[in-house]
Amino acid sequence: MKRIFSSFRFQSRSTASALGLAAAIMLIPANLLPVLSTESSGSNTSNTIVSGVIELWRQGLWALALIVFTASVVIPVLKVLGLSWLLLNARRGVPRDPQRLTRIYAALDFIGRWSMLDVFLAAFLAGLVRFGEFSTVTPRSGIVAFAAVVVLTMLATKAFDPRVFWQPLDVSQQ
Amino acid sequence: MSPNSRLSCRYCGQDHRIVGLQSGEKAHCVRCGTVLAQRSRLGPDTALVFSITGLVLALPAAFLTFVSAGKLGAVRISLLFTGVGSLWDGGMRSLAVLVFLCGWLIPFTLLCVLATAGCRSRLSIAIDPAGFLSRSSRVLEHWAIPEVQVLAVLVAFMKLGSVVNVTIGPGFWCYCAMAVSLLIAQHSFDLDTLAACTRATGAGSARPS
Numbered sequence: 001m002k003r004i005f006s007s008f009r010f011q012s013r014s015t016a017s018a019l020g021l022a023a024a025i026m027l028i029p030a031n032l033l034p035v036l037s038t039e040s041s042g043s044n045t046s047n048t049i050v051s052g053v054i055e056l057w058r059q060g061l062w063a064l065a066l067i068v069f070t071a072s073v074v075i076p077v078l079k080v081l082g083l084s085w086l087l088l089n090a091r092r093g094v095p096r097d098p099q100r101l102t103r104i105y106a107a108l109d110f111i112g113r114w115s116m117l118d119v120f121l122a123a124f125l126a127g128l129v130r131f132g133e134f135s136t137v138t139p140r141s142g143i144v145a146f147a148a149v150v151v152l153t154m155l156a157t158k159a160f161d162p163r164v165f166w167q168p169l170d171v172s173q174q
Numbered sequence: 175m176s177p178n179s180r181l182s183c184r185y186c187g188q189d190h191r192i193v194g195l196q197s198g199e200k201a202h203c204v205r206c207g208t209v210l211a212q213r214s215r216l217g218p219d220t221a222l223v224f225s226i227t228g229l230v231l232a233l234p235a236a237f238l239t240f241v242s243a244g245k246l247g248a249v250r251i252s253l254l255f256t257g258v259g260s261l262w263d264g265g266m267r268s269l270a271v272l273v274f275l276c277g278w279l280i281p282f283t284l285l286c287v288l289a290t291a292g293c294r295s296r297l298s299i300a301i302d303p304a305g306f307l308s309r310s311s312r313v314l315e316h317w318a319i320p321e322v323q324v325l326a327v328l329v330a331f332m333k334l335g336s337v338v339n340v341t342i343g344p345g346f347w348c349y350c351a352m353a354v355s356l357l358i359a360q361h362s363f364d365l366d367t368l369a370a371c372t373r374a375t376g377a378g379s380a381r382p383s
Contacts, residue, residue, distance in 0.1 A: 040337070056333070064332050067325075102185045102206045113319045116276060120326035123273045126264065127257030128330070128340075131245045135337060139266060147269050158316060163187040166205070 012161040013090050019156035020083045026149045027076060033142030036122055040135045048142060049073060049118065071117040072146070079115075079153040082108045083160065090164045098165035105162040112157055115150045119143060183208055184312070212361065220362035222292025228285040228355035231348045236278060239343030241327070243334070254278060254345060281318040281356055287311050288359045315360060320353035 034046035047055060049072045056065035086105055089095050122139045129137040181190045183203040195201055195213035203210055214220040235254060242251045254277070261270035291307045327346065334340050 059336075061332060064329055067329060098186070099206050102208070106185060106208065109316075113316070113322055114325075116319055116322045117326050117329065119269065120273060120277065120323045121330055123257035123261055123269070124252075124323075124327055124330050125257075125334075126260040128241060128243050128250060128252045129334065129338065130250060130260070131248050131338070134245055134248070139261065139264065139269070144266060144269055147272055151272065154316060162185045166186040166188075 012159065012164055013087055016083065016156045016160035017087055019152050019159055020080060020087065023076075023149050023152035023156060024080045026145050026152060027080065030076075030142060030146040030149050031073075033145060034140040035118065035142040035146060036125065037138050037140055038129075038135070039138070046140060049146065068118065068121075071114050075111050075115045076146075076149050076153060079108055079112055079157070083153070083156055086160060086162075090160075095165045101165050102162050105157070105160070109157050112150070112154045115153070116147075119147045119150065181210055183210060214358075214362040216358075216362070219292065219296060221288050221359045222296055224355040224359035224362065225285045225288035225292055228352045228359060229282070229289060231352040231355065232278070232282050232285065235345050235349035235352050238345035238348060240345040240349070241331075241343055242341045244339040244341075245337070251343075254349060276317050276319050277323045278320075280314055281320045281352070284311065284314040284318045285352075285356055285359065287314065288356075288363055291363060292359075311360075311363060318356065320349065320356060324350050324353050 031049055034048055036052065037044060037046040049068075053065050053069045053073070056062075056068060082104060086101060086108075089101055095101055122143045125137040126139050129135055181192055182188065183190070183206060185208045186203060186206040188203055188205040190201075190204065190210065193201060195211065197213055197217075198215045200212040201210045202208065237253065240252050240254050240256070242249055244250070255274065258270045258274045258277075261267070261273065287307055287310050291311070294307070331340055331342075
């Protein structure tokens with residue numbers, strides 16, 4: 001029985017670790033490469049996620065800047081860090097507080113989807129703002145890297161099985 | 175205990191016997207406290223009603239004008255899939271597929287699954303919590319995110335306010351209503367699972383609140 005549990009825990013952990021690591025690596029191009037470029041009356045500006053947030057802030061759209069910053073910067077980073085914390089705890093034999101770890105997992109599982117905001121935003125703007133030389137929005141390679149981060153973190157959370165925190169207790173009860 | 179009379183907590187694996195819930199009640203896992211199921215205040219057919227409503231709204235949401243934008247006399251009409259088409263034409267095909275899946279196809283499929291589950295419950299056919307409908311619902315619910323797309327469109331409206339004149343079309347309102355219907359149907363789905371199983375087994379032991 002112990003062997004079955006340890007094999008199951010290893011598979012869950014290793015898949016989630018691999019996906020989480022891939023997401024952490026993809027965070028670099030997602031934040032360094034431009035996600036959108038805007039061509040308006042002859043001038044062309046490209047924005048990364050962070051520079052887009054700063055521009056919104058400068059325009060006085062603080063609430064909007066906060067929403068985009070939370071969805072596109074805070075949540076992906078929080079998911080990668082949170083997942084790493086859960087994976088480290090899963091390596092321990094018997095976690096100290098499985099209930100708290102399970103709640104953290106449930107929270108990470110819930111917030112992940114909101115990171116798709118920037119991807120939908122880029123798709124919507126690319127389809128709508130196409131007025132030739134007057135004004136055109138074009139998605140850039142950074143948005144592909146960012147979408148990869150979102151998908152990888154969602155897959156990593158899905159791959160990680162929070163029951164690993166409870167199985168040592170099940171085994172000890174048996 | 176037959177497999178149909180048990181409900182496992184998806185977070186800690188604790189097995190529970192199924193209880194009948196009163197309107198507005200939630201059943202919590204006895205070990206980790208996760209909400210296992212909840213009974214809607216709106217009645218036992220909520221999942222069915224809202225999933226059919228969502229399905230009806232999904233088609234006009236996809237094919238009616240989503241938004242129109244005007245600048246210097248030029249007007250551009252955008253449908254739900256116009257952005258997907260632009261990404262596809264721009265060579266970002268994987269991104270186009272992702273937006274299409276998460277924004278429309280998966281929500282639509284999830285509504286179909288919920289409507290099927292609701293019909294089965296209405297016809298007093300038991301739904302196995304570990305069966306195909308429940309499992310596919312759990313997989314699809316992670317990727318069905320129309321509410322995030324609604325938020326993205328609202329953010330875009332505010333962002334574009336000073337650049338172009340944006341007018342909301344009927345497609346957007348249908349899409350918003352579809353997203354809300356899906357959320358309500360999703361939250362009522364566990365009720366149907368439980369209700370059907372309760373009728374099948376009549377047992378009880380999860381902790382209601």
